[in-house]
Amino acid sequence: MTVQPRPLTGRLDQSSMRRANLALILRHLQRAGSGTRSRIALETGLSKATLSNLVVELIDRHLVREDGPDRGGGVGRPGLTVSLDGRAVAGVGVEIDSEYAAVSAVDLQGTVIRETEAPVDVVALGPEATLDRVARLIGRTVLSLTEARVHVAGITVSAPGVIDYTTGTLRFAPNLGWRDIPLVERLTDRFSQPFPQIALENDAKLAAIAEYASGYQQQGVEDLVYLAGQAGIGAGIVANGQLVRGWSGFSGEVGHLPLDPTGRPCACGRTGCWEGLIGLRALLRRAADDSDPIHDPRRLLEDRLTELHERAVAGDARVLEAIHDVATDLSRGMSIVVDVLNPEVVVLGGYFAILGDLMLEPVRAGLATRRMDDGSAVRVEPSRLGMTSTSLGGAIAALEEVFRDPLLVPVQARG
Amino acid sequence: MTVQPRPLTGRLDQSSMRRANLALILRHLQRAGSGTRSRIALETGLSKATLSNLVVELIDRHLVREDGPDRGGGVGRPGLTVSLDGRAVAGVGVEIDSEYAAVSAVDLQGTVIRETEAPVDVVALGPEATLDRVARLIGRTVLSLTEARVHVAGITVSAPGVIDYTTGTLRFAPNLGWRDIPLVERLTDRFSQPFPQIALENDAKLAAIAEYASGYQQQGVEDLVYLAGQAGIGAGIVANGQLVRGWSGFSGEVGHLPLDPTGRPCACGRTGCWEGLIGLRALLRRAADDSDPIHDPRRLLEDRLTELHERAVAGDARVLEAIHDVATDLSRGMSIVVDVLNPEVVVLGGYFAILGDLMLEPVRAGLATRRMDDGSAVRVEPSRLGMTSTSLGGAIAALEEVFRDPLLVPVQARG
DNA sequence: GCCTTTTGTATTATTTTCTGCCGAATGTGA
DNA sequence: TCACATTCGGCAGAAAATAATACAAAAGGC
Numbered sequence: 001m002t003v004q005p006r007p008l009t010g011r012l013d014q015s016s017m018r019r020a021n022l023a024l025i026l027r028h029l030q031r032a033g034s035g036t037r038s039r040i041a042l043e044t045g046l047s048k049a050t051l052s053n054l055v056v057e058l059i060d061r062h063l064v065r066e067d068g069p070d071r072g073g074g075v076g077r078p079g080l081t082v083s084l085d086g087r088a089v090a091g092v093g094v095e096i097d098s099e100y101a102a103v104s105a106v107d108l109q110g111t112v113i114r115e116t117e118a119p120v121d122v123v124a125l126g127p128e129a130t131l132d133r134v135a136r137l138i139g140r141t142v143l144s145l146t147e148a149r150v151h152v153a154g155i156t157v158s159a160p161g162v163i164d165y166t167t168g169t170l171r172f173a174p175n176l177g178w179r180d181i182p183l184v185e186r187l188t189d190r191f192s193q194p195f196p197q198i199a200l201e202n203d204a205k206l207a208a209i210a211e212y213a214s215g216y217q218q219q220g221v222e223d224l225v226y227l228a229g230q231a232g233i234g235a236g237i238v239a240n241g242q243l244v245r246g247w248s249g250f251s252g253e254v255g256h257l258p259l260d261p262t263g264r265p266c267a268c269g270r271t272g273c274w275e276g277l278i279g280l281r282a283l284l285r286r287a288a289d290d291s292d293p294i295h296d297p298r299r300l301l302e303d304r305l306t307e308l309h310e311r312a313v314a315g316d317a318r319v320l321e322a323i324h325d326v327a328t329d330l331s332r333g334m335s336i337v338v339d340v341l342n343p344e345v346v347v348l349g350g351y352f353a354i355l356g357d358l359m360l361e362p363v364r365a366g367l368a369t370r371r372m373d374d375g376s377a378v379r380v381e382p383s384r385l386g387m388t389s390t391s392l393g394g395a396i397a398a399l400e401e402v403f404r405d406p407l408l409v410p411v412q413a414r415g
Numbered sequence: 416m417t418v419q420p421r422p423l424t425g426r427l428d429q430s431s432m433r434r435a436n437l438a439l440i441l442r443h444l445q446r447a448g449s450g451t452r453s454r455i456a457l458e459t460g461l462s463k464a465t466l467s468n469l470v471v472e473l474i475d476r477h478l479v480r481e482d483g484p485d486r487g488g489g490v491g492r493p494g495l496t497v498s499l500d501g502r503a504v505a506g507v508g509v510e511i512d513s514e515y516a517a518v519s520a521v522d523l524q525g526t527v528i529r530e531t532e533a534p535v536d537v538v539a540l541g542p543e544a545t546l547d548r549v550a551r552l553i554g555r556t557v558l559s560l561t562e563a564r565v566h567v568a569g570i571t572v573s574a575p576g577v578i579d580y581t582t583g584t585l586r587f588a589p590n591l592g593w594r595d596i597p598l599v600e601r602l603t604d605r606f607s608q609p610f611p612q613i614a615l616e617n618d619a620k621l622a623a624i625a626e627y628a629s630g631y632q633q634q635g636v637e638d639l640v641y642l643a644g645q646a647g648i649g650a651g652i653v654a655n656g657q658l659v660r661g662w663s664g665f666s667g668e669v670g671h672l673p674l675d676p677t678g679r680p681c682a683c684g685r686t687g688c689w690e691g692l693i694g695l696r697a698l699l700r701r702a703a704d705d706s707d708p709i710h711d712p713r714r715l716l717e718d719r720l721t722e723l724h725e726r727a728v729a730g731d732a733r734v735l736e737a738i739h740d741v742a743t744d745l746s747r748g749m750s751i752v753v754d755v756l757n758p759e760v761v762v763l764g765g766y767f768a769i770l771g772d773l774m775l776e777p778v779r780a781g782l783a784t785r786r787m788d789d790g791s792a793v794r795v796e797p798s799r800l801g802m803t804s805t806s807l808g809g810a811i812a813a814l815e816e817v818f819r820d821p822l823l824v825p826v827q828a829r830g
Numbered sequence: 831g832c833c834t835t836t837t838g839t840a841t842t843a844t845t846t847t848c849t850g851c852c853g854a855a856t857g858t859g860a
Numbered sequence: 861t862c863a864c865a866t867t868c869g870g871c872a873g874a875a876a877a878t879a880a881t882a883c884a885a886a887a888g889g890c
Contacts, residue, residue: 010439010459010460011436011439011459011460011461011878012427012432012435012436012439012878013432013845013877013878013879014432014844014845014846014847014877014878014879015845015846017427017428017429017432017845017846017847017877018845018846018847020427021426021427021846021847024425024426024427036868036869037868037869037870038867038868038869044425044426045425045426046426046847046848047847047848047849048848048868048869048870049847049848049849049869049870049871050846050847050848051869052869052870053846053847053870069855069856070868074856074857074866074867075856075857075858075865075866075867076855076856076857076865076866076867076868077854077855077856077857077866077867077868077869078855078856078867078868079867079868079869080868080869221662222662223661223662235755237755237756239654239657239659239661239666240654240655240657240659240660242654242655242657244638244654244655244659244756245655245757246638246654246756246757246758247636247637247638247757247758247759247793248757248759249757250754250757251654251755251756251757252755252757253754253757254754254755256754257751257754257755258747258750258751258785261676270785332673335673336672336673336751336755337755339665339668339669339671339672340650340652340666340667340669340672340751340752340755340756341652341659341661341666341755342660342661342662342663342664342665342666342667342668343661343662344662344663370673370685378662426847427847428846428847428848428876428877429846429847429848429875429876429877429878430876430877432846432876432877432878433876433877433878436877436878451837451838452837452838453836453837453838461878461879462878462879462880463837463838463839464838464839464840464841464878464879464880464881465877465878465879466838467838467839468839468877468878484886484887488888489835489836489887489888490834490835490836490887490888490889491834491835491836491837491886491887491888492835492836492837492838492885492886492887492888493836493837493886493887494836494837494838495837495838831890832889832890833888833889833890834887834888834889834890835886835887835888835889836885836886836887836888837884837885837886837887838883838884838885838886839882839883839884839885840881840882840883840884841880841881841882841883842879842880842881842882843878843879843880843881844877844878844879844880845876845877845878845879846875846876846877846878847874847875847876847877848873848874848875848876849872849873849874849875850871850872850873850874851870851871851872851873852869852870852871852872853868853869853870853871854867854868854869854870855866855867855868855869856865856866856867856868857864857865857866857867858863858864858865858866859862859863859864859865860861860862860863860864
């Protein structure tokens with residue numbers, strides 16, 4: 001679940017040493033791309049002989065493959081290029097949202113190889129019926145992968161709420177109306193064994209993993225905050241290259257930061273909460289009258305946001321002002337998070353990303369007025385992963401297990 | 416510097432395997448106390464033979480010693496108890512504050528074996544003269560340890576400001592009036608080589624390490640925030656058992672969180688900053704008239720705070736109200752930090768600790784009114800380490816290097 | 831005094847990486 | 861065309877660490 005390997009806490013014996021070196025090669029290929037054996041040996045510090053030996057093991061498990069001779073020129077015998085093999089192993093991520101469920105499958109190279117989405121009215125259906133549908137989506141994807149002889153390394157399901165990691169229980173998800181649902185157990189029960197392991201994670205935290213792993217990690221960014229603009233506001237925190245979940249999984253619950261003591265009361269009991277200022281409802285309220293069709297809950301959220309964007313581009317003064325004001329209030333809360341954590345990058349997700357081109361400038365301007373020192377100048381970037389970042393993060397998190405211990409993948413993954 | 420070992424990123428060979436297992440034994444003894452070889456073997460998972468072999472190496476370096484037969488009873492041959500040897504290796508921590516400098520030395524067992532403090536008027540003296548005095552304090556402690564045949568594993572110097580870790584430079588320390596001082600270099604230059612390695616760290620971060628390592632770590636607490644009440648307000652963050660420094664060392668710069676939009680302007684340019692509400696000056700301003708001798712800057716800070724405490728206990732209404740109000744404002748900002756990070760414990764240091772018995776109850780009450788769910792109920796505890804927590808943390812941080820790689824300690828540490 | 835139990839270490843085996851070496855494949859230049 | 865230099869990948873043996881086994885030593889119980 002953590003993106004960087006946790007420290008090896010237990011004893012080290014020869015087999016775990018070999019495991020760690022196998023993982024090192026895999027991770028190196030992920031970061032640096034393909035290379036010949038001798039180059040990889042040089043770059044990892046392993047001897048050529050050892051590296052050759054380990055590569056054989058990785059090829060046996062179809063985690064790595066030989067691409068053919070390296071036509072890079074230069075004098076001497078050209079080496080055979082080896083690279084991550086994306087054909088045999090995949091991770092699966094599943095997002096459960098109040099309006100839809102989405103499934104993504106990602107291979108070792110980070111390529112999305114399956115993507116499904118289905119509208120699900122979670123609140124109306126309730127947990128059991130929802131999980132029936134989700135299980136059907138998962139089952140179809142896993143079956144399709146299995147038939148294509150792809151080994152599923154694991155499945156990570158996301159929910160917009162607080163999670164008990166010891167039991168795989170969704171403790172509280174206000175937007176779904178769920179409380180204390182043992183999601184992992186209920187989903188696992190719906191499949192015949194053996195079935196890939198299912199894990200549960202928070203949506204914003206998975207999105208943070210996705211952003212970190214697909215891009216920023218390569219840039220050397222180790223401290224990142226993902227801010228999701230949805231009905232509520234959620235944050236996912238990566239510090240020291242590790243996901244920060246907090247003591248009881250509550251980290252990043254920033255929706256109820258008190259930003260406006262004179263503001264309107266919030267359902268949580270406080271007043272002037274951040275998500276009351278910049279949550280989805282607040283944005284729509286600011287942007288249009290109650291009678292406006294943009295408030296129609298039966299329309300797809302993405303369509304309504306696209307329409308809002310079009311209105312802004314067309315010059316609708318009220319919408320422009322709403323977006324500007326929301327962006328300013330976003331920057332106010334963001335400066336708090338930045339003061340506490342000092343991330344290198346803040347990634348804007350959810351509806352912030354859809355309206356990104358319009359919000360970015362006022363957000364950066366708002367941050368600039370509140371900055372005390374140039375050393376802490378944070379980068380603010382819109383998410384480039386779009387709405388799939390959460391399920392993508394789930395798939396990546398599942399694959400992390402393979403990058404930590406390549407021996408988890410059986411030898412006969414492909415016929 | 417990190418309290419838990421960073422993940423081993425490089426290749427693993429036999430020697431690093433041995434190193435890791437030596438470290439494992441040391442860490443186990445630190446956590447679980449002494450034990451016989453066979454019990455340690457059982458608990459660490461190492462085989463008896465390997466463990467015996469490794470213990471010999473640790474004894475050679477005087478990191479571990481045989482205590483004598485285990486008179487624990489039971490049938491069978493009694494084992495020889497081995498435990499951490501506190502006599503041969505120590506870490507040194509140095510705190511530079513605006514009013515004083517303090518040096519602590521801690522041995523492997525966590526016992527404080529040297530402690531010095533000297534008043535230093537840093538602002539008046541300026542960097543060079545201050546560093547002369549600090550170097551003299553360090554030199555005396557190191558000499559004393561060397562003469563006692565104690566190997567100094569490292570020295571960590573703290574300063575109340577933002578640090579550039581790549582160069583060991585103090586970038587900005589408002590309370591010292593210093594900016595861009597290459598502290599590590601300037602201190603190292605004052606000693607003849609060879610001299611133990613000097614590192615630089617922020618004061619609140621080191622205090623957080625001290626709190627974490629001496630107590631909470633044993634309790635299994637992996638997520639902790641240290642809040643220091645001084646002229647400013649600083650936080651030290653431990654998440655996943657690791658110190659969070661942020662991208663550029665700015666993490667925990669919470670003094671200027673905007674808590675009171677209608678409040679008084681702050682030197683930083685914002686208005687209503689947290690430290691304007693609960694910083695030392697704010698406390699004193701609330702507690703007594705300007706003419707009151709408690710404001711006299713020539714008196715030792717600790718004395719003034721003790722007097723304040725006595726007045727409160729004696730029933731001084733204004734002081735009591737000031738403390739109560741400060742505690743309430745403390746809880747307001749604390750709830751923000753808690754929402755973002757979800758720590759298990761918040762440790763109150765600096766003057767918060769001195770007034771702890773009076774502040775704790777209103778702080779907890781203030782938090783309770785703002786809590787949204789029982790799952791995130793954070794523990795608030797006063798620091799039990801007192802004013803030395805920072806230099807203590809420095810010593811512990813220096814010792815961490817030994818716990819990560821015991822082979823750093825030379826074999827002939829003791830004649 | 832003998833037996834049982836447990837400890838710590840010596841010995842041997844196994845596993846892994848490292849070093850040195852060699853054949854193979856390619857480019858270079860006569 | 862051919863010899864030569866260069867680099868690649870793999871093989872054999874060395875080195876080093878842990879694991880398994882065996883065994884002497886030190887207690888307590890009968």
